[in-house]
Amino acid sequence: MEKRVMSVLEDEKKRDVKQLNPIVLAYIGDSVYELFVRTAVLKKEAKVNNLHKESVKYVKAEAQAEALKALAEELTEEETSIIKRARNNKSIHIPKNCSPMDYRNATGFEALIGYLYLTNQNERLKEVIGKSLKESS
Numbered sequence: 001m002e003k004r005v006m007s008v009l010e011d012e013k014k015r016d017v018k019q020l021n022p023i024v025l026a027y028i029g030d031s032v033y034e035l036f037v038r039t040a041v042l043k044k045e046a047k048v049n050n051l052h053k054e055s056v057k058y059v060k061a062e063a064q065a066e067a068l069k070a071l072a073e074e075l076t077e078e079e080t081s082i083i084k085r086a087r088n089n090k091s092i093h094i095p096k097n098c099s100p101m102d103y104r105n106a107t108g109f110e111a112l113i114g115y116l117y118l119t120n121q122n123e124r125l126k127e128v129i130g131k132s133l134k135e136s137s
Helices: 002-018 022-041 048-059 061-074 077-087 100-118 122-136
Strands: none
Touching (some): 022 048, 022 077, 048 061, 061 122
């Protein structure tokens, strides 16, 4: 019975998170992803300036868009829905250093990361981030 109650609570939390604006999911996802990236690059370098340069390779929009493309075949319906909602959201600001499509796809990727984080899907989060880091390296 306890497992069933926990399952219902988890499903309720997922529904609540799905109701968030996808840009909010991307906002959280951006922070979570950057923290994972910064932690990962620590293994390669010790100087802060070099750590920053290495991190940027992974967190820039083009790299996130490529990571999303590489993950496309492995995404669940639910994950794809989150990504599409974020990607199709009207954005006020598109940086001048990347294409609008890369920016939208990066926003979708960040929303996925935010969704997985907020719904405590930690194993899936580690899997997605791990594959994205391999793709961007």
